[in-house]
Amino acid sequence: MISVPANAAELLEREFLEVRAKLLQVAATFDRLDRTEGCVNNDARMQGLRQALEILQSDTVDRAEQIQLLFSREYEDDWQTRYEMPEPR
Amino acid sequence: MYYIDPHIHMVSRTTDDYETLARMGCVALSEPAFWAGFDRGSVDGFRDYFRQLTEFEPKRAGWSGIQHFTWLCINAKEAENVSLSREVLAMIPEFLNRPGVLGIGEIGLNKNTKNESIIFQEHVDLAMKTGEQILIHTPHLEDKYMGTRMILDMLCDDSRVDRSRVCVDHVEEHTARMVIEEGFWAGMTLYPVSKCTPERAVDIVEMYGAERFLVNSAGDWGPSKPTAVPDFIMAMRHRGHPETLIKKVVYDNPIEFFSQSRNFKFTPPEVSEAASV
Numbered sequence: 001m002i003s004v005p006a007n008a009a010e011l012l013e014r015e016f017l018e019v020r021a022k023l024l025q026v027a028a029t030f031d032r033l034d035r036t037e038g039c040v041n042n043d044a045r046m047q048g049l050r051q052a053l054e055i056l057q058s059d060t061v062d063r064a065e066q067i068q069l070l071f072s073r074e075y076e077d078d079w080q081t082r083y084e085m086p087e088p089r
Numbered sequence: 090m091y092y093i094d095p096h097i098h099m100v101s102r103t104t105d106d107y108e109t110l111a112r113m114g115c116v117a118l119s120e121p122a123f124w125a126g127f128d129r130g131s132v133d134g135f136r137d138y139f140r141q142l143t144e145f146e147p148k149r150a151g152w153s154g155i156q157h158f159t160w161l162c163i164n165a166k167e168a169e170n171v172s173l174s175r176e177v178l179a180m181i182p183e184f185l186n187r188p189g190v191l192g193i194g195e196i197g198l199n200k201n202t203k204n205e206s207i208i209f210q211e212h213v214d215l216a217m218k219t220g221e222q223i224l225i226h227t228p229h230l231e232d233k234y235m236g237t238r239m240i241l242d243m244l245c246d247d248s249r250v251d252r253s254r255v256c257v258d259h260v261e262e263h264t265a266r267m268v269i270e271e272g273f274w275a276g277m278t279l280y281p282v283s284k285c286t287p288e289r290a291v292d293i294v295e296m297y298g299a300e301r302f303l304v305n306s307a308g309d310w311g312p313s314k315p316t317a318v319p320d321f322i323m324a325m326r327h328r329g330h331p332e333t334l335i336k337k338v339v340y341d342n343p344i345e346f347f348s349q350s351r352n353f354k355f356t357p358p359e360v361s362e363a364a365s366v
Contacts, residue, residue: 001297001298002294002298002299002330004329005328005329005330006328014327062262064262064289068233068263069234069263071231072231072232072233072235073201073231073232073234073235074235075235075238076235079206082203083203083207085207085243088246088248089217089246089247089248
């Protein structure tokens with residue numbers, strides 16, 4: 001790891017407004033979906049978004065990585081057999 | 090600060106972009122072969138594309154004082170067409186000794202299919218036969234994790250592969266560690282929406298160090314920002330990191346990686362950065 005020159009207070013000072021703006025964008029999108037005809041609450045992507053919000057509120061130190069994995073297809077460890085890949089060199 | 094963009098598709102950018110890059114400190118760039126936005130119809134289409142990469146783009150880059158290097162392959166998207174891919178693979182050796190050709194790339198996976206995997210493996214076989222470096226595209230969005238693991242499965246199982254001569258590109262938070270820990274170079278692409286941001290790239294450097302990391306813009310015909318590497322430079326400065334660390338990532342690391350290619354003939358800028366415009 002490389003030490004971060006700024007401390008947490010300085011980082012928050014610099015980034016608070018940008019994060020606030022991004023949260024507002026997410027909130028406005030959810031409001032927009034509620035105002036629009038139809039319901040997407042059962043759409044897997046909406047469920048994924050809600051799970052992502054839970055990760056954001058957790059105490060884990062790797063929220064970004066966890067959200068990336070949440071939105072990723074799972075690794076299938078039998079792929080080389082299924083694809084009949086050649087033997088390793 | 091002088092910098093090198095190790096992954097940018099200038100065939101899809103205007104000459105004005107070269108001028109802008111030069112004014113922002115870009116002294117060299119490397120351009121992998123990629124999907125043009127449509128599926129090419131024949132091997133001759135690829136032959137003409139490789140001529141453009143090895144003849145016209147270096148000339149056009151030179152008008153702005155930028156040194157241009159390139160990689161050759163049939164990209165992951167068009168690799169689904171196995172017969173065309175094999176024609177292209179047979180044709181690639183015609184170009185491998187041209188000036189500025191760094192190796193095979195950007196090969197990889199797109200939707201992680203069987204055909205893509207087979208053609209990826211055949212590209213690796215070609216690279217091992219002719220001693221080339223390899224530049225790898227990992228899939229977008231939800232396919233990236235599975236695809237990166239599949240790529241690492243193939244490379245790590247192959248005793249011929251020198252991992253220090255391979256760059257696995259487009260890494261993000263969930264793939265960076267596995268690529269670095271397996272001994273490969275890792276490229277971070279600063280591309281709107283579907284890939285990394287400058288700030289997140291700085292986070293990754295802070296978490297894993299600067300060794301074997303590259304940053305690039307992957308500027309292409311889609312919504313992209315060819316000046317993204319300077320954005321990374323500024324994000325590092327905002328975070329308070331020293332100029333030596335920033336220069337390592339954006340200038341020294343690309344030179345170190347590319348210097349392993351026999352056709353990398355780079356002339357460093359004559360004027361010191363303090364005296365440059």
